[in-house]
Amino acid sequence: MSANGSPTGQQPTATYDSAFLKACRREPVPHTPVWFMRQAGRSLPEYRKVREGVPMLESCMRPELVTEITLQPVRRHNVDAAIYFSDIVVPLKAIGLDLDIKPGVGPVVEQPVRTRADLARLRDLTPEDVSYVTEAIGLLTRELGGTPLIGFAGAPFTLASYLVEGGPSRTYENAKAMMYGDPQLWADLLDRLADITAAFLKVQIEAGASAVQLFDSWVGALAPADYRKSVMSASAKVFDAVAGYGVPRIHFGVGTGELLGLMGEAGADVVGVDWRVPLDEAVRRVGPGRALQGNLDPTVLFTDKDTVEARAGEVLDAAAGLEGHVFNLGHGVMPNTDPDALTRLVEYVHTRTAR
Amino acid sequence: MSANGSPTGQQPTATYDSAFLKACRREPVPHTPVWFMRQAGRSLPEYRKVREGVPMLESCMRPELVTEITLQPVRRHNVDAAIYFSDIVVPLKAIGLDLDIKPGVGPVVEQPVRTRADLARLRDLTPEDVSYVTEAIGLLTRELGGTPLIGFAGAPFTLASYLVEGGPSRTYENAKAMMYGDPQLWADLLDRLADITAAFLKVQIEAGASAVQLFDSWVGALAPADYRKSVMSASAKVFDAVAGYGVPRIHFGVGTGELLGLMGEAGADVVGVDWRVPLDEAVRRVGPGRALQGNLDPTVLFTDKDTVEARAGEVLDAAAGLEGHVFNLGHGVMPNTDPDALTRLVEYVHTRTAR
DSSP: OOTTSSOTTSOOOTTTTSHHHHHHTTOOOSSOOBOOTTOSSTTOHHHHHHHTTOOHHHHTTOHHHHHHHHHHHHHHHOOSOEEOOOOTTHHHHHTTOOEEEETTTEEEESSOOOSGGGGGGOOOOOGGGGHHHHHHHHHHHHHHTTSOEEEEEEOHHHHHHHHHHSSOOSSOHHHHHHHHHOHHHHHHHHHHHHHHHHHHHHHHHHHTOSEEEEEOTTGGGSOHHHHHHHTHHHHHHHHHHTGGGOOOEEEEOTTOGGGHHHHHHTTOSEEEOOTTSOHHHHHHHHOTTOEEEEEEOGGGGGSOHHHHHHHHHHHHHHTTTOSOEEEEESSOOOTTOOHHHHHHHHHHHHHHHOO | OOTTSOOTTSOOOTTTTSHHHHHHTTOOOSSOOBOOTTOSSTTOHHHHHHHTTOOHHHHHTOHHHHHHHHHHHHHHHOOSOEEOOOOTTHHHHHTTOOEEEETTTEEEESSOOOSGGGGGGOOOOOGGGGHHHHHHHHHHHHHHTTSOEEEEEEOHHHHHHHHHHSSOOSSOHHHHHHHHHOHHHHHHHHHHHHHHHHHHHHHHHHHTOSEEEEEOTTGGGSOHHHHHHHTHHHHHHHHHHHGGGOOOEEEEOTTOGGGHHHHHHTTOSEEEOOTTSOHHHHHHHHOTTOEEEEEEOGGGGGSOHHHHHHHHHHHHHHTTTOSOEEEEESSOOOTTOOHHHHHHHHHHHHHHHOO
8 A cells, every 4th residue: 555545556444435535636525524733632531541651652662552642542432543652753763863842841952953063963764763653553543444544753943943052942042042043953854853753753664654744843933934944844854754755744833824835835635724713714824735723723612512612613714715724733732622512622623614 | 281192282202202202103213223122120130139138029010120120221221111010910919819939939929810710819900009100100200201112011911821820930821721622601701801911001101101012922812813803902901091092002912923013903003023024024914003022032142242233124124115123132132132132122222213
């Protein structure tokens, strides 16, 4: 079977024909497909149970655990796609960097990347470095049947922000100082990270992922001119590297209203939109030829059912003129979200958009 | 003397004729005026020295200390305006709410505002509640001579975000859940906060502030339709309440690219812009009849002098077509900023724009 879910030279499979992959390809769909960023994770009691006593990075390296966590929201919510359970820093850990994910803090890098000499620590990623990914996706695709699996990776800017800062930041002052003040070092760093990210996504697609999402979570911290000058070519390198597989490439970052057009141009087939830009405005910024994903404010899920449905209805109304729409939240599911509210939301979108 | 710095029925004063107030009024200026959000604060060693052992809220209530801290950046950097040293939660503390500013955390509210009954705790603010403000501004205007003093207050949404969350947040989930799920309670809360904020700004103007800035620091978390429906009228109420004084009203929030037009419509004479939207684009969103303030990325100050000047030059180029431009950073000065870099930046802008 080819990586896009279509048996080579044969009839399309159930996966290839799924509402999710059709929407990504901007083909007619039986209903608007739904999945949620961070659907596999902290909002689910069954997730918290299987994670008990298992550190975050270790949980990403145990194929059976990854499989269980990835499947949990598919079983519970009837979402149209699974997202591979991982963390943005997994490929960096896999090439031997000394980093950890500290509870309540986030990724912490022991020795931040600040100089040209530090680049030498960023060696290529090989499939052997992440054999647990190949194994987990093998298990997953058997369990998932016709439900597509979305591969997962962090984009070069967001990876660089952790590496240069040494941990999470609200200001990215060290990363941006390098970007503004030493553009050649910055470009070389992002180029290295693009190669690592591309290799990580290739492993996932070759193991059976039938779409990928490249998370540039924090790139909304940049003005458009800086994105174009200092980030776009590295993200484009990742997208180009996996173009030959024919699987849809989704791209998302929070607070990227000013960047939506450029993030599409970088090579995304589907542009994710946060809740700040209505989808009918987002489509004007992105232009034709790309699907959109989004964009219910995740905090809406803390209100009652009627309010959730009214707001989800507004998202669907704003999406009415799109060529392709994947329903999602405008950012990840928040930890305190009631899982039942997510299940009801999937049902609402499916019912309301059934054709 | 009237509150706008112009002696009633007499010739304008040096303050009224300052480059800063002329730019706010969109009149020709001898040079582009410069000030920096958070110029009074942690980046200055002389600030850290006078704050030693003095908790943040207490420092806002000592007139001599407020005066000294407010004057420090004027002495050091030759900026074109002083900003009154205070904190967003000062008026809430002044009406008796049990809150504190915890070092490394931010404002913490002992009992968050979550129900209608909680609104009763938000009584009106009287000038007697903040007599230290009147006293400090009296001291300041004597020391400042012709340099204008900008009054300072948090906008209703941002105040509500602290009150409802009980402290700083990255997601504002409780505040937004109230806004989406109980719009009447939310509207009543913002209306109360608008009255308190207006009273706080009136005290500052009547004591001698010759402009005001209303900080809606976190309102960029909202989509435009929600801003228009749930926030704009409360901010407008604040601006309307001080309109009669004739002092320029500045409005700023970080990440508000989608909201710039609406924030102007709310009643701002000057719209502050963060670094994500170039000023030549911002002016299209804001429209004619308002000046703009901004918008150098504060992280640029971590680079060398040539890079800072090149980037500041780009800001000035983008501002070339504006009716009125006040140079500022696109967010507050970051704590690790080299004060000398700020001083050099003021000099660069003054020299480059001297007419």
